[in-house]
Amino acid sequence: SGEDKMDPLIAEHSVAVLDKLRQHRQNGLFTDVTITVGKTVFPAHRNVLSASCPYFEALFSSQMSESRSDNIPITFTSPQAMEAILDYLYIGRIEVAPDNVEEVLMAADQLLLTNLKNICSEFLQQNLTIKDCLYIKVLADLYGLEELFQRASKFIQDYFDAVICNDDMMLASFETILELISDDKARVLKEESVFETIVRWTEYDLSNRKEYFPKLMGQVRLVQLDEKYLLETVQNHPLVKDCKECREYLYELMRSYVMSEIDPKTEMSGSVRLKPRQGSLKTVNGFVIDENRWVALPDLPMPVFGHAIALLDGCAYVVGGTCARSVYKYDPLNNSWSSVADMNIPRLLLSVVVCDRQLYAIGGCISSEMFLDSVEVYDPQEDDWQPIASMQTPRCLTQCVARDERHIYTVSGWRGGTNISNAIERYDLRDDTWSLLPPYEEPFPIIPHIMLLGNNIHMTFLGQKVLHFNTEDNTWKVSKEVVPAIPREPARRYPAACMDSGDLFVCGGRTRDKLLDTGFLYVGAVKEWYSIAKMAKPTTGAVCTVTPIPYEFVKAADAPKPTEKASQTDSAEGKGDQGEEETRERDGGHEEEVGAVGGGPEQ
Template sequence: MVSLLSMERPVKVFHYKDQEQSSSLLLQLNRLRQENILTDVSLCSGTNTEIPCHRNVLVSSSPYFRAMFCNNFIERQQTKITLKGVPSAILSSIIDYVYTGLISISMEIVLPLMQAASMLQYGRLFEACSSFLQEQLSPDNCLSMIRLSEIVACNSLRDKAKEMAVKSFSDVSASEDLCELSLPELMGYLEDDGLCAEEEQVFETLVAWIHHDPLSRRGAISDLFKKVRLRHIHPTYLFQFIANDPLIQSSPLCTELIESVRRLMFSGSTKCNGDSAVGFKPLWVAPRRYSYHDMLVVVGGRKNNEQTSREALYFDEKIDKWQWLAKLPIRLYKASYVALHSVLYVIGGLTANTKCSQVSTTVYTLSLKTNQWRTAEPMLEPRFAHQSVSYLHFIFVLGGLGPDKRLTSSVERYNSMFNQWETMAPMPEAVLHPAVAATNQRIYVFGGADAMQNPVRIIQVYHIARNMWCKMENRTVKNVSAPAAIVDDKIYIIGGYTRRMIAYDTKANRFVKCANLKERRMHHSATVLNDKVYVTGGRHINGHDVIEDSDNFECYDPKTDTWTSKGSLPYKLFDHGSLTLTYFSNRHGQNQSSDSYSNGII
């Protein structure tokens, strides 16, 4: 009868787990060890230290002891085991850890503790020591920590310390430890794409390293100099400071590399073909380091159709917000805006905050390092409503209106290598508000309006190295107050009293139609960021043929031929500048928005 009942009802099973059993058992074993009860082996260190233990506990805690006591080694029969090279205090701490799971780690004992943990194969204890040292990492000691990690063969500490050395190289380069690096170690840092240092500092670091031991290190100058990415160094610094450095002048290869850059810049080319310097081409095309990032900046213009704006903003992609930079020193109507060598230039314009407006030759610059406006060498001619474009180490200023309010065809060029302006060949035809872009040794001027404000259907092309213009009529071109932007080998002309966007393929010499804008757009601005075209503000013509100011912020992807809204500007804006500036991240790899630039979030 009982068996029938058991078959009819399912058997209930209670799975019990005693949460305190394992910790209680460990405590009991530790008490037995302390009272020397059932201990069957003593671990010895030095002459006076004997620590009674239980073999089964040691075997269970470490592969080292398992191999010692479970195989046919002599220690299996011994009751006293001497562990050479392990200090008595360290051995005592490790045995306490085995029986309790607790240990105190300090800078005084961490190195011998790691060495003992490695020898006795206590992996978790070894990594705990590594974690402790990682918490002590700083730019001042990270190179020493790398040396320590090599002594104890700790990969996790080495990787973390190297990561800090790369990200904090601006600080690390000033430490004495850097001068103790071997040549391969220093080369490893200087060729790292992720190195957080400006190229000027890379050069100064290698010079300091050589001067630390000039007799044995002087011969390394040419190998080290190849790690400096010359294309991304300001020409003034390169040709006036680096070129005149005694170390560089002592090396024929270094001077040849600098001359190759000089020839390339004077030729007006961005592409290196068949230069005589050994291995120059791969050095020239080396990318910016990952510590550099591109930032979209909007500056000046007419704000909310009320007055000319002094605002300068940048878009923080990480938090999807616009943030303020320092304000322009003066209100300028129809100035031009251009970026060169990570510096924003605001050129000319009509002064708008004086009783008597004047056409200006003044050039204002803003560096993202300092977030301060300064004045640069002024233009040769005052002008406003003109166009500016940068190419290599040049800024070209084209056309516009002079003090007499008449349209001019004059062109002038700023040479950042010599900090001077010079007059260049004038445009074949003076036009107002054309679309302008520079690529492959040429400046392209599309359309615009004549002195009677009629659209012109021409393309004017300037050959930079030859200082010569040519003019072509083209029925496809009919844009006024439209910006141009370059992605790959195509120049995109965006709107201009029309919804149309077209791309001029410079290689194929033909126009390609692209996806239309949502509205007829003019007086807007555009720039390229990460191979996409970003368009800001402007004025548009609504469905009732009324002109309205815009706060639109849109992105065009050439790969998919699609437009995407990126939200809006903090206010309506037109006739402004929209540029991409390259800036150097701080040593922690954070966006500059979190430090000195940020005066507030919009």
């Protein structure tokens, strides 16, 4: 209401008075008390300090000797922080920066300045990094900043793999390591990294830390380890072999496997070692384009993250990721998943493409420092993977297209840190050879979305430019068309995205501090973005593809009325002639709960 708003003239007058008082303090005019921090003395006014700070109000109104003293010694902060805090007490503004925020927070807590603590909390939330997130979580707990504590905890869950790879982890306490790896919602790209972290931490100070190893090992989700890695690396590691308790963990896992073979309905024990983390889920959702709604599909056999998806002979294949070498096939005709032959090697953040009715698994990584150039091919008739010639450029998240049932093109990819590759290679199925083609003249700012139209590979950098690579003469051209960024949307990391017939589908992902449940469809025919129905839960690190599914598996109890934008989208998609029995659907690779986030480079 108007009564709640301060008159502009009063507000202007108040600001002017406060600023004048600040100038008086700085010039030592009319001051009646001093604050000493170390060797630095700050003149001040009792009435201003008591009016703006509960600590000084209580001090000056008490019967303590300090209340009558002309000098107040402060020992819990630095002169630089005290100067900033005094400005805040006088004019209500403060410059919080990385080099003073901890000192200001400590002083604000002592001075009972709740609003200033909240300012520090907001600053720390906006500036969380891999290096300091664990320490900031400790600060939040120490000073009772619940929102900061929750944000830091979620940040650690989301960026778990990067956090545990930080060199400072070697100096962390046992309690910190145990709490970190015990988190069931941590976004663990590969459980192998958890085992390797506790080994490195233990061996860093073996004589003093060896006793803690069994408790740490007890939090490793053994059921999510690659079988070959478990047998060759974990089982044979000296720290495991020399520990009776650790060996028992492995026996426990083997017993569960044997029991499940005898009776597939046997439930795993309550041991955390036999339960997948919630950070990687096996939920599958589909988006029914014509009706602008999401539908639940059967779960994957195992939780996955960092995987890839491709459509072969009408079936969707989910390949690699946290399940390492595993491959799962979704058959839309019976709406079910089944396992097919494992790949020869584990691949995380790999790429897959179909050419000549075979599935190719390309590149990927084993860790954040080991990128793959190897490639293997799956024959669905033989249910078998065979290695083929390797790429010349190791990378993960490369974008792939197939042309004329003979050639595969790999474009861009990630090689660690901010290293986005602009390499383009061509594979010839007949010769089993890879050829490096002329790269674009400038570095790629991000990994593009690509699609083959005719002889040209279209590369879309949202909001920036569209490049065309001519596969006939290997030349580059900058298109006059620009696919705009999603309107009123912050940059998304790790969304599910796929291109089809000039359209681009994007859903889920995350911003710097938030998981997303929104989705959008860019219709190339009209050059517009359309928002779609929200997902049931936010998703990050998912994959998607386009596939028809019998309508009986996706129909709703009550058919929803399409929104105006959805009906425009459906029209642009050209779906009117498909009939009621079968509808085209976009299949999200895996759904994430709030608090889980993916890893990998920014896309």
